[in-house]
Amino acid sequence: MSRARELVVIGGGAAGLSAARTARALGAHPVLVTEGPPGGDCTFTGCVPSKTLLAAAAGGEDFATAMRRVRAAVGRVAATEDEAALRAEGIEVMRGRAMFLSPDEVEVHGRVLSADRVVVATGSAPLVPDIPGLPDVAPLTSDTVFALRERPRSLVVLGGGAIGCELAQAFARLGSAVTVVEAAGRLLPSEDPEASAVIAARFADEGVVVRTAVKAVRATSDAGGVRLELTDGEHVRAERVLVAVGRRPNTAWLRTGAAGIDLDHTGAVVTTDRLATTSPSRVYAAGDVTGRYALTHAAHLMGRVAARNALARWDRVRLDDAVVPRVVFTDPEVAQVGVTEREAARTHPDARVAYLPMAEVDRAITDGRGDGFVRIITRPRRLLGHTGGGRVIGATVVGARAGELVHELALAMRTGMFAGRLAQTVHAYPTHAVAVQQAAAQFVGGHGGRVARPVEGLR
Structure with a gap:
């Protein structure tokens, strides 16, 4: 039996790295148990290689060149989070597959770790359907x-x-x-x-x-x-x-039952709004394994929350995931934050919608990229109604730079901003971001003959 550890993090992907680094920032000395090299899916088989391949393909590179570029990008990113880098940060790294022996004991290749606190961050894997042949x-x-x-x-x-x-x-x-x-x-x-x-x-x-x-x-x-x-x-x-x-949570080998951890029907770890599991010990979970989001940035957020709560004596924080944008990195990109119009029609029937085709945005015209649109959804504020344009509760952006434009709208949601503030903010011309300003202007007087309209439920 090795000495008791302050925090054992199981999984070396985005959530696990975030949890371990958060624990270190809080003064703890975590051990990160990872079966593969640190970095996980995002670095080796997800975000980094896929976006590199997309960029290479868009640039007209041939397949061999594109794949060399993929391997180079993966290597460069992986070097910032490999075992040597993590040990330099004060994080102990242990390679191997972990499984629970009890709520506070974890076995890694025959070695038993006594764990005061654990964060499960084993991620997910591609789901292969049961199709004959x-x-x-x-x-x-x-x-x-x-x-x-x-x-x-x-x-x-x-x-x-x-x-x-x-x-x-x-x-x-x-x-x-x-x-x-x-x-x-x-x-x-x-x-x-x-x-x-x-x-x-x-x-x-x-x-x-x-x-x-x-x-x-x-x-x-x-x-x-x-x-x-x-x-x-x-x-x-x-x-x-x-x-x-789709993807499935990686829980099959964890022996979650030995730790008193409940799984849902998909195999995901059941967690509270503070990311605590059902274990009687201090076992938390973060990232894809929770079944909440299959997004790297969400995994980073959950890793921070899980580690902080696992180490806290009191004042544990809730996971504030109301404003988590997502992006599909096709060309054009598709970005979403908050509710869609269809969802808003169910939850906020008094909401209003501003819509602007990218074909009416000067930068999109100069680039010859008029496909796409901006849709912003606001709801009335208590007592103030739609004064100032109302409060932003959702947005969809489709366009060449949608993944960048969505963050201005996420910030508006995060801060409870009046939509009119987006319209008042001077945007450099000609940029793609002007589309957000022009769409927001529809809530406070209109732009180009367009004004915000009531939400519709059929979209």
């Missing part, structure tokens, strides 16, 4: 696709969510013939329907074939590679198939 055709996932050495001549992507759409567009621009198969009635089913339509139109322009409202029911190999039978009786063929239908 699929395992036999060696499906790619986001965990394996970046190891490819040769570009597939053709590719079927199962799943039209964020990961599926990003990789579909990247491979199409790199020269693969790409087909996307999505079970829902549209691409990006979790996003604004109009955003889905913009991406579908762009995919059509770029030659990406989209099949929606169908599922794959069987996979077989043939001379050309893979043949997928669909629920509508048709089939698609490609050299390779990439599965991007």
Whole structure:
């Protein structure tokens, strides 16, 4: 039995790194247990390689050059969070798979750690659906696709969510013939329907074939590679198939029952609003393993909250996740913060909406990039009503710089800002950000003949 540790963090991805670094900043001496190299999915198989591949594809690079660029970017980022870097920060790193023996004991490859407090941050893994024949055709996932050495001549992507759409567009621009198969009635089913339509139109322009409202029911190999039978009786063929239908929490090997940790029906760790688990000991959880968000920045936030609460004697803080933006890094980008218009119609029927097509924004015109829009949603303030434009409760931005523009709107939500303040703030011209100012102006007098309208529930 080794000495008792102040904090054991299980998992070396975004949430685990955040938890360990937060603990160190609070004066604790954490040990980070990680099965793979620190950095996790985001660094090695997620954000870093996928955005690098997208940038390389957009720049017209060939596949071999693009993949070399991916490996270089991964290596550069990984060096800032590897074992040597973490030890220099005062964080002990232990490599291996951890499992609970009890609420306050963790075993790592036969070594038992006595843990006063634990943060579980084991992340998630790609979900591979139970489709007959699929395992036999060696499906790619986001965990394996970046190891490819040769570009597939053709590719079927199962799943039209964020990961599926990003990789579909990247491979199409790199020269693969790409087909996307999505079970829902549209691409990006979790996003604004109009955003889905913009991406579908762009995919059509770029030659990406989209099949929606169908599922794959069987996979077989043939001379050309893979043949997928669909629920509508048709089939698609490609050299390779990439599965991007979702993710599952990594909890199977943790022996959560030994620690008194409850899981939900998906296998995610059940947590309170302070990220405490059901364990009788001080066991907290953060990141994808909680099933809350599959977002790196959300994992960073949860890691900070979990570590602080695990180490606190009192005054534990709640997870304040009301304002967490998300971005789909297709071209154009799709960004969302707060509620969509459809959600606002249910929760705030007195809300108002400002809408501005990017085709009316001068910078988008100069760039020849008029596809997309800005939609801002506000609700009346108590006593003040819609004075000053009301309070921002949600926004959707679709455009070339949507992932950057959404943060101004997130800040407005975070600070309870009047929408009119966005309109009053001088924005440099000509920038994409002027679109936010012009849309916000619709709440306080209008812009270009457009004024804010009541929320509609059918969007």
